[in-house]
Amino acid sequence: MIEPSKLHAYVDGELTGAELQEVEAKLAECAESRAEVASIQSLKTMLNQAPGMECQDVWANCQSRLDAIDRVRKSGNFITKFSWAFVAGVALVLVIGGGISRHAEGRTVDNSALAGFISNPTNQTAEKKSQNAELDQILQRANEQLNRIHFIRGARIVQNDQTAERLDFEDAKGPFSLLVLPERSNFDDMSADDSGKYYFGKIDVSTHAVGWRTQNACLVLIGRREFEDLRELAQRNFILPQ
Amino acid sequence: MAFVASVTLGKSPHKESVGRLSRPVLFGKRDSKREAFERHAERAFSSVFGTALRLTRNREEAEDLAQEAIVRAYEAFDRFDGTNFKAWILRIVTNLYINKYRSRQRGPQLSSLEEDNMVEPMSLEAEIPDRQLFDGLVGSEVEGALKRLPDEFRIAVLLSDIEQMSYQEIADITEVPIGTVRSRIARGRAMLRRLLESYALKEGFIKEGNDL
Numbered sequence: 001m002i003e004p005s006k007l008h009a010y011v012d013g014e015l016t017g018a019e020l021q022e023v024e025a026k027l028a029e030c031a032e033s034r035a036e037v038a039s040i041q042s043l044k045t046m047l048n049q050a051p052g053m054e055c056q057d058v059w060a061n062c063q064s065r066l067d068a069i070d071r072v073r074k075s076g077n078f079i080t081k082f083s084w085a086f087v088a089g090v091a092l093v094l095v096i097g098g099g100i101s102r103h104a105e106g107r108t109v110d111n112s113a114l115a116g117f118i119s120n121p122t123n124q125t126a127e128k129k130s131q132n133a134e135l136d137q138i139l140q141r142a143n144e145q146l147n148r149i150h151f152i153r154g155a156r157i158v159q160n161d162q163t164a165e166r167l168d169f170e171d172a173k174g175p176f177s178l179l180v181l182p183e184r185s186n187f188d189d190m191s192a193d194d195s196g197k198y199y200f201g202k203i204d205v206s207t208h209a210v211g212w213r214t215q216n217a218c219l220v221l222i223g224r225r226e227f228e229d230l231r232e233l234a235q236r237n238f239i240l241p242q
Numbered sequence: 243m244a245f246v247a248s249v250t251l252g253k254s255p256h257k258e259s260v261g262r263l264s265r266p267v268l269f270g271k272r273d274s275k276r277e278a279f280e281r282h283a284e285r286a287f288s289s290v291f292g293t294a295l296r297l298t299r300n301r302e303e304a305e306d307l308a309q310e311a312i313v314r315a316y317e318a319f320d321r322f323d324g325t326n327f328k329a330w331i332l333r334i335v336t337n338l339y340i341n342k343y344r345s346r347q348r349g350p351q352l353s354s355l356e357e358d359n360m361v362e363p364m365s366l367e368a369e370i371p372d373r374q375l376f377d378g379l380v381g382s383e384v385e386g387a388l389k390r391l392p393d394e395f396r397i398a399v400l401l402s403d404i405e406q407m408s409y410q411e412i413a414d415i416t417e418v419p420i421g422t423v424r425s426r427i428a429r430g431r432a433m434l435r436r437l438l439e440s441y442a443l444k445e446g447f448i449k450e451g452n453d454l
Contacts, residue, residue: 004361005428014409039365042372043431047403051381055291058305062312070276
């Protein structure tokens with residue numbers, strides 16, 4: 001009789017070349033070996049018919065675990081990659097909110113320039129890593145306090161001699177950007193709402209902008225959502241208009 | 243509420259950039275890594291869970307093992323070479339089982355006799371012909387017999403005959419030489435057949451078989 005492990009390998013299609021020829025030749029002459037081959041095939045067939053396992057619920061649990069990993073990863077990215085830009089952005093917003101007075105007369109925010117600030121990726125300042133663990137902790141806490149809004153990245157945009165800080169965020173409705181335009185006092189080509197405090201601009205059919213004044217700067221939220229949504233976002237989460 | 247006046251963009255030099263706003267560069271992109279991973283993982287998941295269940299022989303532990311394997315695979319997905327996801331993730335399942343779950347195992351199991359290189363034929367001393375034996379068995383009895391195989395044989399047989407892995411894939415998954423895979427499969431199947439036969443004889447459900 002042919003050595004059984006060779007017969008198993010033969011049934012499994014794992015033999016090639018001389019070994020395969022040798023087994024085929026011997027099989028023709030050996031009834032015991034042929035019986036063994038048949039027996040192996042029957043067992044394989046039976047195991048192959050083992051029913052699949054019901055596991056939809058387990059897969060759903062796995063997806064929840066992956067969601068949790070994604071969330072941690074996002075905030076982790078924020079800590080390691082973008083904390084410098086975030087600090088710059090937050091510091092600027094704090095300066096504005098704190099009311100440190102500087103002259104801000106004469107210059108305006110032009111609706112037609114907004115698109116350039118958010119679509120042009122050139123002239124962005126490099127993202128620098130924070131080396132300070134304590135700072136990372138503070139940033140982590142700050143991020144958690146943002147009302148279910150995740151900070152994605154920050155950059156300084158320079159365009160036609162105008163500088164803006166751009167902070168990209170994401171919430172349940174998707175991504176949006178905050179532009180901080182320092183030393184501006186008014187909006188051009190944008191129309192005020194009933195309160196006269198928020199200004200509406202349009203970037204394209206579905207992308208809108210809402211701007212408002214603070215003491216030293218104009219802030220503009222831009223996103224693919226309706227004006228009212230953007231205004232509510234501004235009222236809830238950012239410095240109120242002056 | 244007519245506060246939305248139409249705003250024209252005018253002759254701005256940036257006008258042409260407006261059309262680019264829909265590009266993902268502006269508002270971040272969907273997580274393509276997660277999507278690619280799920281595409282692979284969902285397809286392979288019944289194998290992941292089935293293997294976990296046949297390894298741990300316990301539904302609760304199998305769920306833990308399957309979840310942990312998925313999490314680890316996701317975290318290591320950057321190192322997946324893109325060729326054979328099922329083999330790649332079954333290797334993670336198997337390694338996790340051996341390193342973490344096996345020590346918790348209880349219950350009856352044959353002792354391993356791997357040092358003994360002799361491979362017995364399955365058919366020579368069989369008391370019941372294959373057709374009678376296999377026709378009389380149901381899935382739970384087969385699974386029950388599989389449970390009693392020592393780990394290394396059970397892993398080799400289930401990867402080969404239930405998950406349809408090649409010897410080379412099994413060698414990669416279990417990190418042993420291909421010759422070891424060959425002998426484990428042969429011996430594992432022979433053990434499995436003996437277990438099934440003794441079960442059939444004990445339960446007495448194959449009356450005709452006893453006539454032989």
